[in-house]
Amino acid sequence: MADMTEKLRNIALIGHGGSGKTTLAEVLLFNAGVTKRLGSVDEGNAVMDFEPEELKRRSSISSAFHQFEWKKTKINLIDTPGDQNFFSDTRMCMQAADGALVVIDAVDGVKVQSEQAWEFAEEFNLPVMIYINKVDRERADFFRAFEDAKNIFDPKPILLQLPIGKEDEFKGVVDLLSMKAITYADGKASVGDIPADLKETADSEREALVENIAEADDALVEKYLEGEELSESDLYGALQKGVLNRTFAPVICGAALKQIAVDTLYELFVEAMPAPSQRGPKAGYEPGTETEISRAPDPNEPFSALVFKTIADPYSGRLTVFKIFSGTLAGDGTFYNPNRDAKERYSQLLQLTGKEQKQISDAGTGDIVAVAKLKETKTGDTLCDPNNRIELKSAAPLTGTVSYAIVPKSQGDEDKIFSSLSKLMEEDSALTLERNDETRETLLTGMGQVHIETVVERLKRKYNVEVTLTLPKVPYKETIKKAVSVQGRHKKQSGGHGQYGDCWVQFEPLPRGSGFQFEDKIVGGVIPKTYIPAVEKGIAEACQKGVLAGFPCIDFKAVLYDGSYHSVDSSEMAFKIAGSLAYKKAAEQAEPTLLEPVMEMEVTTPEEFMGDVMGDLNGRRGRVLGMEGKGKNQVVKANVPMSEVLSYAPDLRSMTGGRGIFSMKFSHYDEVPAQLQQKIIEAAKAEEE
Numbered sequence: 001m002a003d004m005t006e007k008l009r010n011i012a013l014i015g016h017g018g019s020g021k022t023t024l025a026e027v028l029l030f031n032a033g034v035t036k037r038l039g040s041v042d043e044g045n046a047v048m049d050f051e052p053e054e055l056k057r058r059s060s061i062s063s064a065f066h067q068f069e070w071k072k073t074k075i076n077l078i079d080t081p082g083d084q085n086f087f088s089d090t091r092m093c094m095q096a097a098d099g100a101l102v103v104i105d106a107v108d109g110v111k112v113q114s115e116q117a118w119e120f121a122e123e124f125n126l127p128v129m130i131y132i133n134k135v136d137r138e139r140a141d142f143f144r145a146f147e148d149a150k151n152i153f154d155p156k157p158i159l160l161q162l163p164i165g166k167e168d169e170f171k172g173v174v175d176l177l178s179m180k181a182i183t184y185a186d187g188k189a190s191v192g193d194i195p196a197d198l199k200e201t202a203d204s205e206r207e208a209l210v211e212n213i214a215e216a217d218d219a220l221v222e223k224y225l226e227g228e229e230l231s232e233s234d235l236y237g238a239l240q241k242g243v244l245n246r247t248f249a250p251v252i253c254g255a256a257l258k259q260i261a262v263d264t265l266y267e268l269f270v271e272a273m274p275a276p277s278q279r280g281p282k283a284g285y286e287p288g289t290e291t292e293i294s295r296a297p298d299p300n301e302p303f304s305a306l307v308f309k310t311i312a313d314p315y316s317g318r319l320t321v322f323k324i325f326s327g328t329l330a331g332d333g334t335f336y337n338p339n340r341d342a343k344e345r346y347s348q349l350l351q352l353t354g355k356e357q358k359q360i361s362d363a364g365t366g367d368i369v370a371v372a373k374l375k376e377t378k379t380g381d382t383l384c385d386p387n388n389r390i391e392l393k394s395a396a397p398l399t400g401t402v403s404y405a406i407v408p409k410s411q412g413d414e415d416k417i418f419s420s421l422s423k424l425m426e427e428d429s430a431l432t433l434e435r436n437d438e439t440r441e442t443l444l445t446g447m448g449q450v451h452i453e454t455v456v457e458r459l460k461r462k463y464n465v466e467v468t469l470t471l472p473k474v475p476y477k478e479t480i481k482k483a484v485s486v487q488g489r490h491k492k493q494s495g496g497h498g499q500y501g502d503c504w505v506q507f508e509p510l511p512r513g514s515g516f517q518f519e520d521k522i523v524g525g526v527i528p529k530t531y532i533p534a535v536e537k538g539i540a541e542a543c544q545k546g547v548l549a550g551f552p553c554i555d556f557k558a559v560l561y562d563g564s565y566h567s568v569d570s571s572e573m574a575f576k577i578a579g580s581l582a583y584k585k586a587a588e589q590a591e592p593t594l595l596e597p598v599m600e601m602e603v604t605t606p607e608e609f610m611g612d613v614m615g616d617l618n619g620r621r622g623r624v625l626g627m628e629g630k631g632k633n634q635v636v637k638a639n640v641p642m643s644e645v646l647s648y649a650p651d652l653r654s655m656t657g658g659r660g661i662f663s664m665k666f667s668h669y670d671e672v673p674a675q676l677q678q679k680i681i682e683a684a685k686a687e688e689e
Helices: 001-008 021-031 054-055 085-096 114-125 144-153 196-214 218-225 231-246 264-272 415-429 448-463 531-543 571-590 607-619 648-655 674-689
Strands: 006-012 064-070 073-079 099-105 130-132 156-159 161-164 174-175 178-186 189-193 248-253 282-285 292-295 303-312 317-326 334-339 342-346 351-354 358-359 367-373 382-384 402-408 432-436 439-448 465-470 477-480 484-492 500-509 516-520 554-562 592-606 623-630 633-641 663-670
Touching: 001 006, 006 021, 006 114, 006 264, 021 064, 021 073, 064 264, 064 351, 073 264, 073 382, 085 114, 085 303, 085 448, 099 114, 099 144, 114 592, 114 663, 130 144, 130 264, 144 156, 144 248, 156 196, 161 196, 161 248, 196 218, 196 231, 218 231, 218 303, 231 248, 231 264, 231 317, 248 264, 282 303, 303 415, 317 351, 351 382, 402 448, 415 432, 415 439, 415 448, 439 448, 448 465, 477 500, 484 571, 500 531, 500 571, 516 531, 531 554, 554 571, 592 607, 592 623, 607 623, 607 633, 607 648, 633 663, 648 663
Parallel strands: 006 073, 006 099, 099 130, 130 248, 156 248, 516 554
Antiparallel strands: 064 073, 161 174, 174 178, 178 189, 282 292, 303 317, 303 382, 317 367, 334 342, 334 382, 351 358, 351 367, 402 439, 402 465, 432 439, 477 592, 484 500, 500 554, 592 633, 592 663, 623 633
16 A cells, blocks of 8 residues: 555646636646547536536536546546635635646736635645646647746756647747647647757756755756756656645646646656655544644554545535545545544545546555435535544635525425525525524625525525525614613503513713613612513613614613512513613613624735725725735725625626735624615615615
């Protein structure tokens, strides 16, 4: 098994949507003889894009897995989505990779999603290489894309290849390691001498490459400085070292669709990307404690694995996909899940090959495998040896930025919605579903509008449930602005047992975020102790429906300081009513006002759209808190009222040509400007009627 771990590479294909990751994966699989025909994203027959929603959109919405062999080395490919809407899946699945290939479009250069994917690679300390794709396209510019990458990315990108020809005349590459030209005709490669017009450039770039690579290996630097010629195997050795230590990121180029220079990747995967055994131990905890422990990537260590994806397969039920970080696994057996304190049994071990699964007899350290029908296990959980327990560290899913209220199209489908969405949420950890008691709405939150729309399509296709999406209601609140003292008196003494409760309460405003506070200042027993909690309860219940528009009233203090009682007619109920009467009277006298939720936003946008984004945020009553540069982008931090950003995602997309991204979370409540209050109050009253 040790040998197997050395002969394994787990490579994630990452980068912005439309850069050609899936096409590249299809060509790699086809040329390695794994698939019998070359799948195409445009024709809807790609092996790696098979969900109906992917075929409809012609882009990946979920990571897919496949493998091939090259030079007796097994290469696991993880083809990840490049669309912002499905980036949480990309990030979770990158935990299973030991290296990442960043695919950049030679026409578009580095887009914001490429930068975000690069940040994920940095977060997981993944070695990276860059593949500049579509060099054959009109307006493609390999060198501009390379400069782009150099200005933005760290570790620094270094050139391994130069393109021969440009746009539709692109026909091959100069390999700076072997100093040979590789040209292609009908997908077939032939090796020859470097064209005369490229010789000078190739010589100077080779010089720069040797200097860059030598940086990763001190012995090589000495050899180089003493004027010795470095062999190709010397360079490959130092190249792998530099990639593994993230000293640099090698850059190569090609045109996946025309199968030009894709084959050079095989060699680089094997020679420059690390095996799982080279990636160092995986950190974790002793279950139930904060004590840090780890597992070395070694087949002789106890078994441990991290679940990074769950697939709800209509035929084989739920598939749990995990990477083995240590030890080995037999074709059937049990393992322990420390996150759920549960033993799980599995009857077969599966390897994912696109939409199919293949049964395998065993798996070792570094392998990516799946099992079906586990009862308790979810994405992010650890599976381990029951006698050697560890809880591995997992990345958390990204937090959603867009919420919609969902309503079933058919009456009585509420329960069905919840059960069906729960199944989709097992598969998609970036989705959240919650019931907002204040607005009485069910809110579905995801990474963007397209994400939510895709979920609705899957809901209909997989579970035959149809829903309508609407923008959520804003959970306004009310508060008071001045202190008042009032009497709440409830007296009913006609016929039968009477009711009597009398209290004097001072109401005063509190700072934002204080909530409701109650203070008992009764002395001398003017109200018996047993009735005091009833006054508090009466106020607490009454303030759930404010006097302006029926929104809950918050951030005030009620001080009970006087009152009276009747030895026969007083009761808890009478004092509860007295408390609620006191609240209603006070709320009207104490300058009631409306509060609105304010969101803390971070908007990342290329420099050129900065003015538009800032102007737009100001137009939404936003308050800009600051800005900072990040690569060639700017990050704007601002507080903006929730009512102004309910449909911000499509607006930002059109403002920035799809290159802006944002995140937001609740910050605090703030007073609604006077000129807007009346509109909100009227709308709330109209809805009530």
